[in-house]
Amino acid sequence: MLTGKHVALYVSGGIAAYKAAYLVRELIRQGATVRVVETEGAQAFVTPLTFQTLSKHAVYTDRFAQLVPDxxxxxxxxxxxxxxxxxxxxxxxxxxxxxxxADDFASTALLATTAPKFVAPAMNVHMWQNPATQRNIATLHADGIQVIEPVTGFLAEGYSGKGRFPEPEQIVAAVTANLAATDTSLPLHGQSVLVTAGGTRERLDPVRYLTNDSSGKMGYAIATAARDLGAQVTLISAPTALSVPAGVTYVGVDSAAAMRAALLQRYATAKIVVMAAAVADFRPAAVAENKIKKTATDYTLTLTKNADILAELGQLKQQQFLIGFAAETQNLLTYAQKKLAAKQADMIVANDVSQAQAGFNHDTNEVTILQPDQAPQQLALASKAVIAQQILQIALKQL
Ligand SMILES: Cc1cc2nc3c(=O)[nH]c(=O)nc-3n(C[C@H](O)[C@H](O)[C@H](O)COP(=O)(O)O)c2cc1C
Structure with a gap:
């Protein structure tokens, strides 16, 4: 998203200025060419030499120092x-x-810039909450400037509150998400994409549930890849340890029943639906109102079958391109082919979760793509981010 982009980074005089050095690195890692402006206040925290070395360009500090005469x-x-x-x-x-x-280099250049502007405030919670700051933030919104909200957390002052500078990766993600959402040339611009992720939780009693090993990483990678292709992404996720990708609408659910309800509510308008969640096939027949006590030596648990969401979506299918996942530990392709036909899916992504480096919890995956009337297509071992991009590229060819 940032490859070859000219990014002007304006660093002002807050304690978070040191994090801007990491931000330069992250922008460059994403392919951007970076030039840095520092206010006088910023230079009290981090020297221009740091930013010059990282950005490989002289830092702009003084509005009257015209280094190039013409x-x-x-x-x-x-x-x-x-x-x-x-x-x-x-x-x-x-x-x-x-x-x-416009009374210093930063404010003057910002006034002269017509490029999209992103502002990431960082300050003491009381400075942030001050009506004057909030009025100014409202003005930025009204002027079409994107405000990357500060986060709540431990502040340099030694107490907690809203005002913390987000991590550099989160700032870059917020910028790229906004660019993707506004770029009309992207193939999924304006299209609605639904993605499910994580392992559902089927409650047994108030403190226990049945679940599975799904980390949600594959679904989150697909949500990110769809966002970067310009889609309006809704991520329906069972609980995971992952952060929600910037620019993605998050719907948190727990059980298979809650995931089904969230999907059915949004299915009619979706263009692509990716069922990457590991949905429980069964749930406890009854949920105990109170914690089950260990009175007996044996405890027999009766399970009831959950609704088959993928099959249901297959039956309701209109314009949607429906992608299912098949995680198996044996007879992968046979089971996956059966699933493709039985569920009326447009694509099944089959992965052998017994393989090292693939499936649950890994950052990498190795999958086979099955589509009706087409030969299986093998995607070699790669990061889940790359596999997600490849899956969506294959889907795009069919749309
Ligand atoms: C140690 C220290 C830390 C500061 N941290 C912040 C901060 O995090 N956010 C902020 O808005 N101002 C902070 N300030 C106040 C600014 O440095 C001050 O308002 C300054 O005039 C800002 O100038 P600039 O906007 O031109 O960089 C801090 C000041 C000091 C002395």
Whole structure:
């Protein structure tokens, strides 16, 4: 998403300025060319030499230092910029942007920039909550500037509150998610994609449940890949340890029944539906109101079959391209072929979860793609992010 993009990073004078050094690294890792502007305050925290070394470009600090005689530096930078990112943004710099003040290099160049602007505030919770700051933030929103909200957590002041600078990866993800959502040339622009992820929890009593080994990583990778193709993604997820990808609508569910209800509510308008969740086939026949006590030596648990969501969606199918997953430990292709036909799916992604490096919990996967009337297609071992992109590319060819 950021490959070859010109990113101007504006660093202002907050304690989070040190994290901007990591942000430069992350932007470059994502393929961007980065130039850095520092306010005077920022230079008190991190020297320009740090940013110059990381970005391989002189840092802009002084609005009257015209290093190239035939160029006005702030205008040259403003015209070069494809993405302007203010991170961390102090309350002071936010106030200047909101009010069109141009009294140093950063505020002047920002006023001259027509590129999309992203502002990531970081400050003390009381500075953040101050009505003046909130008024300025509302002005940024009204002016079409994207505000990457600070997070709640431990602040440099020694107490907790909202105002923390998000991690550099989260900031870059928020920028790329916004760019993907607004890029009309992307193949899934404006299309609704539903993705399920994680292992459902089937409750036994108030403190116990039945679940499985699914980590949710494959579903989350698909949600991210669909977002990067411009889709409006809804991720219906059973509990996982993963962070929700930026720009994705999250619907948290626990049981198979709750996942089914969430899917059916959104199915009619979906273009692509990817069932990457490991949905429990059975649930306890009864949920005990209180914790089951260990009175007997044996305990027999009666299970009831859950609804077959994929088959149900297959029957209701209209314009949707329906993708199911088949995780097996034996006879993979035979079971997966049967599933493809029985569920009326458009694609089954089959993976042998008994293999090292593939399936549950791994960061990599190795899968076989089955489609009606087509030869099976093997996708070699790769990260789940790459496998997710490949699955969606194959689906796109059929759409
Ligand atoms: C140690 C220290 C930490 C600061 N941290 C922040 C901060 O996190 N966020 C903020 O908005 N201001 C913070 N300030 C206040 C700004 O540095 C001050 O408002 C300054 O004028 C900002 O200038 P600039 O916006 O041009 O960088 C801090 C000041 C000091 C001395």
């Amino acid at each position: 160029q006005v530096a702030h205008v040259e930078l403003a015209d070069w910029t494809e993405i302007a990112l203010v991170a961390p943004a102090t309350a002071d710099l936010i106030a200047k942007i909101a009010n069109g003040i």
